[in-house]
Amino acid sequence: MIGVIYDNAYLEHKPPRNHVENPSRILAVIKSISDAAIIERPINNVDDWLLKVHDPNYVRQVDEACGMGYVFIDADTYVSPGTCRAARLAVGAVMRGIDKVLGGEWSAAYAVVRPPGHHVGRGGRALMAPTQGFCIFNNVAIGAVYALEHGINKVAILDIDVHHGNGTQEIFYEDPRVLYVSLHQDPLTIYPGTGFIDDVGEGEGEGFNVNVPLPPFTADDAYMKALDRIVWPIIDEFRPQIILVSLGFDAHMLDNIANLRLSLNTYAHIFRRLRDMIGRIKGVVFVLEGGYNVDVLGRGSRLLVDIMSNKDAEVDEGVTQTDPRVMARVNSVIRDVVSVQRNYWHLT
Numbered sequence: 602m603i604g605v606i607y608d609n610a611y612l613e614h615k616p617p618r619n620h621v622e623n624p625s626r627i628l629a630v631i632k633s634i635s636d637a638a639i640i641e642r643p644i645n646n647v648d649d650w651l652l653k654v655h656d657p658n659y660v661r662q663v664d665e666a667c668g669m670g671y672v673f674i675d676a677d678t679y680v681s682p683g684t685c686r687a688a689r690l691a692v693g694a695v696m697r698g699i700d701k702v703l704g705g706e707w708s709a710a711y712a713v714v715r716p717p718g719h720h721v722g723r724g725g726r727a728l729m730a731p732t733q734g735f736c737i738f739n740n741v742a743i744g745a746v747y748a749l750e751h752g753i754n755k756v757a758i759l760d761i762d763v764h765h766g767n768g769t770q771e772i773f774y775e776d777p778r779v780l781y782v783s784l785h786q787d788p789l790t791i792y793p794g795t796g797f798i799d800d801v802g803e804g805e806g807e808g809f810n811v812n813v814p815l816p817p818f819t820a821d822d823a824y825m826k827a828l829d830r831i832v833w834p835i836i837d838e839f840r841p842q843i844i845l846v847s848l849g850f851d852a853h854m855l856d857n858i859a860n861l862r863l864s865l866n867t868y869a870h871i872f873r874r875l876r877d878m879i880g881r882i883k884g885v886v887f888v889l890e891g892g893y894n895v896d897v898l899g900r901g902s903r904l905l906v907d908i909m910s911n912k913d914a915e916v917d918e919g920v921t922q923t924d925p926r927v928m929a930r931v932n933s934v935i936r937d938v939v940s941v942q943r944n945y946w947h948l949t
């Protein structure tokens with residue numbers, strides 16, 4: 602069964618002017634799932650955990666910005682008076698979900714949170730990205746650390762947001778206990794400009810970072826091929842005890858912020874595949890990242906809840922097909938990723 606973690610405080614992270622990352626996103630999510638899942642509140646006191654991932658100076662800067670009214674801290678990312686509480690409770694939602702899953706109460710959790718987190722590194726901007734991409738604290742990364750300090754030795758983070766999770770990659774780049782796998786739009790064509798095939802981790806962490814950069818216009822058939830050839834075999838071989846998902850709905854074809862062409866069929870495929878792992882793993886914690894089409898956010902979230910609850914879930918969209926020229930490029934990306942990752946994993 603799946604439980605949801607949510608708090609109205611997330612609505613108090615408010616943009617100073619029109620912005621794609623706004624409260625209507627999670628209102629749409631909650632509206633679509635409130636009759637189908639239990640909703641719990643996040644853990645409140647998270648400051649000790651914040652500091653296990655973020656520099657104290659960075660946390661202080663964020664807190665100061667929250668005292669300044671409605672301000673932009675970079676070209677994309679805003680802070681409002683309610684942001685500091687919302688961002689802490691976003692972290693607390695992931696921690697609550699991990700508690701529920703590790704305690705055996707839920708097999709899956711969905712942290713319906715904002716602000717998102719995967720672009721933020723230890724000290725703010727990560728890997729020389731131009732901005733923090735709407736993110737304040739790295740919710741999923743703090744969740745991974747929390748799991749590691751609660752009896753878990755191996756965490757897999759699957760990042761299916763259309764953007765590369767540069768913050769998460771940076772934080773765990775030398776850590777073999779956390780496998781970071783990201784599928785994202787080619788960084789040469791989109792923010793944050795990071796996430797290349799050769800980024801495999803460093804030191805002890807070498808081999809535990811997997812990037813699959815996909816060309817614009819990649820559709821369902823090609824994306825699922827990349828999942829089947831690279832992502833599922835590596836996660837299976839790693840044998841995580843828990844999987845955290847950076848869940849972005851911005852890879853959907855109706856999302857205007859990016860250029861992939863997925864339908865909800867790919868999301869359904871991912872949700873079913875993860876559901877079928879439960880038993881071998883303690884559970885899955887989904888953490889909302891991006892996704893800026895409120896209709897897709899609502900329908901996709903409902904699909905997640907229904908599939909994880911073992912209900913029949915119909916996808917009311919056709920499977921999208923990749924143009925042959927784009928497919929040729931995807932095939933070459935898959936070949937390149939396999940040839941790099943074959944040094945660490947049994948890939949064919």
Ligand SMILES: [Zn+2]
Nearest residue numbers: 762763764891
């Ligand atoms: Zn995104």
